[in-house]
Amino acid sequence: MKPIIERGPEGGYAVGKIDWLLNLARRHSVWYLLFGTACCAIELMQTGGPRSDADRFGMVFRSTPRQADVLVLAGTITYKMASRIRLLYDQMAEPKYVIAMGSCANTGGLFQDSYSVVNGGDLFLPVDVYIPGCPPRPESLIEGLMLIQHKMEKEPWLKKAWGKLPPKKDPKLPKDGDL
Ligand code: SF4
Numbered sequence: 001m002k003p004i005i006e007r008g009p010e011g012g013y014a015v016g017k018i019d020w021l022l023n024l025a026r027r028h029s030v031w032y033l034l035f036g037t038a039c040c041a042i043e044l045m046q047t048g049g050p051r052s053d054a055d056r057f058g059m060v061f062r063s064t065p066r067q068a069d070v071l072v073l074a075g076t077i078t079y080k081m082a083s084r085i086r087l088l089y090d091q092m093a094e095p096k097y098v099i100a101m102g103s104c105a106n107t108g109g110l111f112q113d114s115y116s117v118v119n120g121g122d123l124f125l126p127v128d129v130y131i132p133g134c135p136p137r138p139e140s141l142i143e144g145l146m147l148i149q150h151k152m153e154k155e156p157w158l159k160k161a162w163g164k165l166p167p168k169k170d171p172k173l174p175k176d177g178d179l
Contacts, residue, residue, distance in 0.1 A: 001019070001057055002016075002094075003015065003016030003020050003021075004014040004016065005133045006120065008088065011022070012026075018158055019155070019156050019157055019158050019159065021173055022157055022158075023152050023153050023154075023155060023157075026152050027058075027068075027115070027152040027153050028057070028058035028149075029038075029069075029146055029150070030057070030058060030059045030069055030070060030145055030148060030149060031060055031062045031067060031068050031070070032057070032059060032060075032061055032062070032063075032071070032072050032099075033060070033061070033062060033063075033065055033068035033070065033071050033072065033083075033088065034048070034061040034062065034063050034067070035071070035072070035074070035088060036072075036074035036075045036076035036178045037074065037076060037077055037078070037081050038074075038075030038076040038088050038092070039075060039103060039135055040063060040075045040101050040102040040104065040135040040136070041074040041075050042075040042099065043074070043101075043102075043135045043136060043137065043138055043141065044069035044072055044074040044141065046138050047122060047138040047139075047142060048060070048061045051138075052138040052142060053141070053152045054138075054142055056143065056144070057145070057146065057149070059142075059144070059145050065088045065089070065092045065093055066092070066093065068096075069092075069095070069096060069097060069148075070096070070098070070099060070126070070145065070148055071085075071092060071096065071097070071098050071099070072098075072099045072101050072141070073086065073091050073099065073100045073101060073121040073125070073127070073177040074101045074102065074105065075096065075102070076105075076108075076109065076111055076117055076143075077103060077106065077108075077117065077118040077121060078116050078117055078118065079106060079116055079117075080116070080132050081119060082118050082124055085121075085124075085125070085129040086098070086099045086124055086125065087106040095155070097128045097129075097148050097151070098121065098125050098126060098127045098129075099128065099129045099130075099141070099144045099145070099148065100120065100121045100122065100129070100131065101130075101135075101136055101141055101144065102130045102131065102133055102134055103132065103133065103134045103141075104117075104134075105120070105121045106120055106121075106130050107119055108120060109134060110134070116137045116153045128147075128148060128151060129144045129147045129148060131143075131144045141150075151169065152175055158177065
């Protein structure tokens with residue numbers, strides 16, 4: 001069923017599948033965690049500023065993992081910080097997403113051969129989107145966040161939840177204890 005959105009002088013309405021309505025709300029309120037480990041974090045901060053204005057897409061930063069949907073791995077990840085990042089990820093509520101921003105978060109970048117650097121965030125977290133660059137520009141991060149929005153758009157939450165319910169019992173079949 002194709003969703004219908006009508007706007008009028010006294011308000012509007014939307015008619016669609018519940019999954020679509022839920023995802024419409026979710027995709028327009030992508031809150032990312034304000035956290036970074038190196039220079040890419042400066043670009044992350046700039047993305048929330050007036051020039052890039054991520055707010056226009058409903059993307060705002062949160063300073064607590066408990067209210068964030070997206071963890072952006074912004075910067076070089078040392079082994080020392082990896083356990084802290086994992087802790088932040090575990091504190092985020094489901095459903096949650098991860099973006100690896102920049103060469104360091106993707107592969108270890110310039111510091112790949114260093115004894116102290118993790119060669120990519122996907123070695124300890126499920127990364128959804130990889131953004132290349134050193135550092136990537138705010139526009140690239142916005143594009144990465146928009147890819148997360150597209151992913152959210154297609155998620156069948158109700159279908160998944162109903163899939164977990166026990167099958168309906170046929171009243172004509174014998175019940176436990178009848179035999
Ligand atoms: S990718 Fe480049 S800018 Fe980003 S953290 Fe690594 S060295 Fe810094």
